Amino acid sequence: MKPIKILIPSDFSIQSEYAYILVKKLEEKLPVEIHFIHVLNTPETVTIDDSGKITTCGDIAPAFVQKQYDLAVQKFEEFKKRIGGYVHTHIRSGKITEGIISFAEKNNFDLIAMGTKGVEGLRDKIGGTETQLVVRKSKVPVLSLSCNRSQLEIKNILFVHDFLADEDFDISLMKRIREAFQCKIHMLHILTSHTKAQDVESIKAKMESFAKENQLENYSVNVLKDKDVEQGVFHFDQMNSMDIICIGTHGKGSLFYSSIAEKLVNHMYKPLITFRLYEK
Template identity: 45%
Template sequence: MEKKESLKVLIPTDFSIEAEYAFMMVNNLSKKANMDITFLHILNVPDTVTLDKDNNISTCGEIDVDFVAVQRDMALGKLNELKEKNEGVKTDLIFGHTTTGIIQYAEENNFDLIALGTKGTSGFAERFIGSNAQLIARRSEIPVMTLMCDRSGLELKDILLVHNFEENDPQNLKLMKRVMEVFGTKLHLLQIATKNDNQDKIKENMLIFAQKNELKNYEMHVILDHNIEEGVNHFMESHDMDVVCIGTHGKGGFFHKSATETLINHLYKPIISYKIK
């Protein structure tokens, strides 16, 4: 299939193996789907420390400019190594808060996808702090792909779209449909139901959702389970999905448990999350 206009992919990097996993997967997919890849490193500094377009540092005077300059130069050196090692990639360095900086940079520069390697999290950290990946997925208007391990050999044959199909309005599925078109991927629609749910009605809603979103080459699945995370895991035991796609209302946090964020932190499959309209 002919390569179409490039997908702009942002890979935030802290130079860890998790960030490398994100690049390895995206780089593998770029062999078939034309991708414009940018590595972004964010140096976490107070708002009073700024970096101009020429990489000059300004501070309020309370922070040692030389110390910040050392950190900047180390980061720039590592970014240059990435550029030399991976032909065709772009790199950038900014100052700021990690999650806010990534989202703002991606939106201001019109990226199609943010690709994140993540260690996941659990217990106290998940409940009270959360991972950067889940916070970015919660707030970003741009689709976010997360993965925990090496998926450099991934072949996109089957995508699982998990959704409550009572919400059958058109969604932001442009990226997913583009991937399906390029890779010839089959889509599997899944809703996790309870024993009181009308499965015929769910499938009727799935058909409406598919029509409104102009989906093709798909199958419909309904399974009974206690919650979305368990349902997805049980479904994957009998169906070998390559990627899980799931929407988020952006309501995660201490007072709202998000199924999307739970999967991001626990599921050892690549996940593409998008903001539900």
Template identity: 50%
Template sequence: MESLKILIPTDFSVQAEFAYLMVKKLEEKTTIDIHFLHVLNVPDTVTMDSRGDIQTCGEIDVNYVVKQKEIALRKLENLKVLYGSQINVHLVLGKTTDAILDFSNSNSFDLIVMGTKGSSGIKEVLSGSEAQIIARRSKTPLLSLMCDRSDLQIQNVLLVHNFNHPKKEGMELMHKLIKAFNTKVHLLQITSGQVEFEKASVQADMKQFAELNGIENYECHLINDKDVENGVVHFNQMSNMDIICIGTHGKGGLFHQSATEKLINHLFKPIISFHLNN
């Protein structure tokens, strides 16, 4: 049986609960090694040694940090009471997104799962949600979701991609999901041109992509829309997908509008984002 080592960053909110319920859905078909991580968000001048002792530069009250650490540890231990002693819990110090990325990179996870509230407007432009930032920078695939999907039936996975130059991508996670759930993969390309003129060449590229990446059970789709985000939304209205998979080049932020990051914040579907090979 395929196995997955999964990291769930938690701030003990309902969004973290949604992430855990999603992981339990995956556990129905595959072996899961679950790790909860809480980041105590403190400046770089606050550190914790191997024994768990806190040191500060003196400007920050060490007793306050120790108290916050004790509260966080109690909450982490309570997760083991709620979910079972088989889960692993971890506490680190630092800036939230940086600490999650460092912990993930150091421990070879297959997947990060995060619940997100999303964001919009000026907040999205200036900062973005933590899930957006993780998707942009993480070497590990991210599964993000906005609500409880414990009733999800994982039968149809939508892979959104530009298939014009087919090549082998890093899709180990997708292959594990396909094998575990016997899913069908729907290959989708969104064009601003005329579908009937591009359909034959795009489908040929999709076929080559599927062969290069070992995808056997699939369907090809090409639709016209003004951009990727709207295309994915409209395709889902026509054909209800269970999970969306979309690659990213990691170029989101203030000066780059990333379709992947927009979907993470706006689409009420579980989304798996992964870094494309350059």
């Protein structure tokens, strides 16, 4: 079976280690290939090749970049000694979000796994977390979490989707996790004020059709009425205690608006897998 190629962006914080711990949990039942990347936040005129050679155009002293690079190498070596296992490590330069996404897409990664500190209030609207920005822009699915999930038992996956929308997306990763851990997929459609109650049976029929088309096994169909999708996800999880939540995003966040997936990244404490939605 082909390994799942996973990229873990690292700033050497505890959140990065949380991501690694959860990836190791996946490794209990799935073949995985683990890579770490650290992006030095430098001007675009600074480049670092695969051998570690640093090139600048005079905007920043090469010696300064070299010092930051050497420190990152040292921290990666210390980390590898501590975990006692082999992982691939990479150091790049440039803008952090773009560096992570570009590396993941160019090297055909199946998943980006990131820890997040989460944000509240005005910071949520203005900047958000690095994880939120990666979720917005990445075509590669993103697994995010905000705390240690070393004791996680993957038994129930919540798959949140608008089953009335005509969209393309790839749920192969979710299916691989379900098959490996023999867990149950709970499909959830949130009814908001714009959806008529009499549409429930039609929605459930579409969900059953979706399950058949995608050859899903061990699943349930659920329709829940709530204030909005974010609140619906929180309330369903409170009632049913999900282990991992999967939801798509169109990647259309902006300065004063973030998608439902991005809001969940910052406010949800359960591991979250986001994937790109494409309008047909």
